[in-house]
Amino acid sequence: MTAFSLEPAQLAWCAELRALAAERLRPLADKGEPGRVNRALVAELGSLGLLGRLFTSGALDLCLMRESLAYACTEAETALALQGLGAHPVHAYGTQAQRAHWLPRVTAGTAIAAFALSEPGAGSDAASLQLRAEPGTDLRDDRAPDAAAQALRAEPGTDLQGGRSSDAASQALRVKETFTGPQGGRASDAALRAEVDAASREGRTSPDAALAAAPDGPARWRLTGEKCWISNAPEADFYTVFARTTPDAGARGVTAFLVPGDRPGLTGRGLDMLSPHPIGALDFDAVPVTADDVLGEPDRGFRVAMGTLNLFRPSVGALAVGMAQAALDATLAHTAGREAFGGRLKDLQAVAHQVAEMALRTEAARLMVHAAASAYDADDPDVPRRSAMAKLLATETAQYVVDAAVQLHGARALQRGHLLEHLYREVRAPRIYEGASEVQRGIIAKELYARQEAP
C-alpha cells in the first residue's frame, strides 16, 4: 500500500469479497434465524478460506475483509469478526494443545468462538470485572452424590446449546447433568473427576481439559459469576473468559481461561437486541477450570484482552466504513433516479451537497482506518492513539452517513426489510462495543498528554 491508496491486488481482492458476500453469503444469511448463531454461514466462511485468514493476515487485511463483507452482508461480517475475537486469544496466547484442538475447528467454521469480558457491572470499566476464579481444591458437595451414574443413564437429544440436537449438544447435556444434578446441586469431587476423565477419553472435551490428569494435577479453580452482552453466547462452542484470580488487584488480578461451552455449571440465555445479533448472558455456577485452560499466564489475562482488542479496534472502524459505503451507494442510486419537482433529487443542490458530504466523510474514515491498521502491522508505537481515532471517526461517521441516507430515501428506508432499515439498526452498536466513543476520546487525550512535558 502507498500512503494514500491500496495496491491493485488489494482492490481486486476487496471486489472479489464483495461479490462473494452478495452471491454466496447473503443467501445463507437470509436463511438464518434472527439472534441465533448461523452455523451454515460460519461454515461457508470457513470453506471460502476467510476464517483461516483471520490468523494469517495482518490488521490491514482484516480491515479489508470486514469492510468488504459488511458492504454486502453484515451478518457474514459479524460472524467472521466474532470467530476472530473469540479465537485470537487462543491463537496468540494459547498452549500448543489448546491451539491444536480449537483453531482447526474455528478456521473450518465448525466450532463457534466467543470473547467473554463484559459483565453487568463491568463494561467500559472492564478491569473492575468480578467473575470469581476461586481455588477449587475442596469440591465437596453431597447434594448429587451419584450424578455420574445419572449422567450415564441420561438420554441424548435435549438441547442446552440453543436448539441444536447434535451429538455434541446431547453430550453437553450429559456432562452438565453430571455436575449440576437435576436439582442444580454440584457433584462430588470424585464423581467430577471420573466423568471428566471419561469425557476426555471419549473426546467430548478438549484433551487438555481433563480435570483429573493426576491426583496432584494442575492448579484448578471454580468460576462463579456472570457475563453479559457476549456475542455468540450461549451457543458458542468455547469462550475466552476473563475472571478475577486475585481480589482487589484491578487489571493485574485477571486471568484468561479457555472454557468449552459444555463445561458443567455453565448456562446462558439469549438477549433480544435492536439488530438481530447473536448475543447472550452467561451464568457460571462453580465452573471447573484448570491450569490447562489458562490462556497466557495467571493474573496476566488483562493483557490478553487488551492485546486482542488492540488488533480488532481498527477493524470495527472498517465494518463501519463498509456499512457507510453501502448506504452511500444506495443513496447515489436512489437520488439519481427519483423524480421530484420536475427533475431528479440529485438536481437539488441541497441533496447533491449532502451526498458529497457523505462521500467525503466515508473516504476520510476509510483512510484513517487503513492508516491505523497499517500502523499496527508496522508495530508503530502510536497504535493506541491511531486505533482509537480510527474506531471513533469511522463508527460516528457511519452513523451520520446511514442516518443521512435514510433521510434522502424518505419513508421507504424505514420499511422493514429495506437495506437502510437494516443498516440503521446495525450501525448503532459499534459506537458502544469494544470501547464506547467516549472511551476512545479518553484514550486519544491520554496519549496526547503523555507526550507533553510536565511544566
Ligand SMILES: Cc1cc2nc3c(=O)[nH]c(=O)nc-3n(C[C@H](O)[C@H](O)[C@H](O)COP(=O)(O)OP(=O)(O)OC[C@H]3O[C@@H](n4cnc5c(N)ncnc54)[C@H](O)[C@@H]3O)c2cc1C
Ligand atoms: C452488539 C454488542 C455486542 C457485544 N459483544 C460483546 C462481546 O462479544 N464480548 C464482550 O465482552 N462484550 C460485548 N459487548 C459489550 C460491550 O463491550 C459493552 O457494552 C461496552 O464495553 C460498554 O459497556 P456498558 O454497555 O456496560 O456501558 P457502560 O460502561 O455502563 O457505559 C455507558 C456509557 O457511559 C459512558 N462512558 C463510559 N465510560 C466512559 C468514560 N471512561 N468516559 C466517558 N464516558 C464514559 C459512555 O457513553 C458509555 O456508552 C457487546 C455489546 C453490544 C452492544
